[in-house]
Amino acid sequence: MDFSLSPQAEALRQEVRRIIAATVTPEMRAECHRTGTFDMPVVVRALADAGIIERAVPGLGRTDDPIELWVLFNEMEKAGVPFDSMSVALMIAGVIAHVGTDEQKERILPSILEGRSRVCMGYSEPDSGSDVAAAKTRAVRHKDQWVINGAKMWTTMAHVADWLILLTRTDPDVPKHKGLTMFILPMDTPGITVEPVYTMGTERTNATFYDDVRVGDEAVLGEVNGGWRTMTVALSFERGVMGGTAPGVALLRHFRHWAEKSGAIRDPFVRERMARVAIDNEVAKLLTQRSAWIAASGGQPGLEGSMTKVFASEAYQKASRWFLEAAAPHSLLQFDEPAAAADGWIEYDARHAPVTTIYGGTSEINRNNIAERHLGLPKAR
């Protein structure tokens, strides 16, 4: 095996670092935590201006090395730069590149690749999360238009997004996976309402409502009633490579700074746990690189992505709990409190960590995938 980055990937790493250093300010970080909208458009535009976004979109053929995609997200995550919004944009750009029409590619891709527009995802509904194919939001054909009615949950970034990717039911009379159609439409289409949902982890997400939203065939992404295939393409990009597998790196860094300042670094028990977190961080990194490498070798790292996500999110939760305990009681204090351990980061991570085993496929859904498709165990449901 070879674990060295190619010279191109190493150059990309340096470029991403340079851009982050040149654009991210402490005020931007504070703004994210004040508003709950975790996004830094300035950084995304700077990355786009350098051609990095276009290069990173899976399937556009600008690079044959998904390790570059890993480098991009890994650097952002380690630096504490919000990446979720960019990850959605790249994923949807990848889906458009795979299943979109030429007209959609011309109309929608450029603004995403230039870092000018943001995308949100309407998959989950009030009554369907893990069972995402049970979506009830209806799209009904009316002459040359589709009329959409329903509600979506967890449409993060909907309040600032330009585009919405929307999973709908177009045929209620066939098995649930066969009657779905995916749409991509502008967020300013009449009939869409966005209501905020505030979370324990500061991040603001949304509930969105669709009342007689009318779009034409140009909004159908993939085939009519082929929405599940479009969904599968999107999910294969999502899990494992596009960030979310390295939160333990910044957490360990923040904790170590506190431990050095407080003297806890001399505690043998604290040192043992720090070493264990460093090991888990290394494993999460290698599993993520493996997904990227499989994709680079022409494979679909869906199952490996499931393994990576389960491991990285659960290791992060374990580390978050250890450090919250080890730095207690000052770990309980929040940002801007002078006595807060690690400036409040440990407290923030303790609020953020729980969502990571839920969003983007719960640990249970990922374990089902691994059990059935990797281990070949009989279907449980």
Next chain:
Amino acid sequence: MTVDLGLSQDEQAVRDLFRTFLTKECPPSVARDAEGARGFDRELWDKLTLMGATGMAVDGATLGELVVACEEVGRAIAPVPLVEHLVASRVHPVPEMCDGSTMATVSLRPSVNGIWALVPAGVEADIVVGVDGDELVAVRNMPPFEGPRNHASAPLADRSTSGHRIVLGPAAGFGKVLAEWQILTAAALVGIASAALDLGVDYAKARQQFGVPIGSFQAVQHGLADLPGLIDGARLLTHKAAWADVRTAIDVDDSSVEDQIALASMAFVFASDVASHATDRSLHYHGGYGFAREYDIQLYYRRARGWALILGDPAAECRRLADRLFGGQ
């Protein structure tokens, strides 16, 4: 030069060779028959010598190739100290280590009052490489051919530092020796974990309760589904440690660790955890039969612990790793 996480052609050839050989020559009954105070199968060792396995390091095999070989040894829980012999023969390569006439091993601890305590393969090895005072030495003397009965039926024995003695260098040279022992032991533990998972999955598919295979129950599925990612992670980390050089540049704030000493320690600690966890889950899903001596999973369960804990408390190893990563106290 770019990330390539597949086995090289040579590594694939080594894997195929060892897997074919051990599947035929070393079913679990071989480990079972070697249980007891000796913990060693001379016939298997001689066959491995004929195959060229014991001379691999002297013949210039890469550390990555040895990792692949040792994973197969672990998968077969083969009662032969190939890990120790290969590590010793990398630091002290002598031709008679190839022809089967000389077995070598390493002491994991410095000598105390002229004794190396609980040396792996100490029961059989002709040469022990270890730290004695401020020197790294290789000592040839008579092995005891039996040792204390232990959890893993491993051929452990105390060994004297007196005998025909060659100084290999200052004691500091032991750091690299220990790292290589950790890497190859981690590989063997990955093999144990992988075999335990296969046993557990096969059993969960075959065993019926309530009229269905127990592997159709989600509680069982999820306990097993955790394991492949852990095993793959341990294997990747072990290979990364084998690929790395001894460097001092570590930037843990950036999760950039390419130092072989640190990576070897990481791989060893993680693979130990994974082997312990995988054998625990697999044994548990065997139900009462898992606890029965007649079933093989208990052989893997005890070796997962015994092969790792011979180095001492993993918490102490983590603190040693912390010194390397974060600086001394």
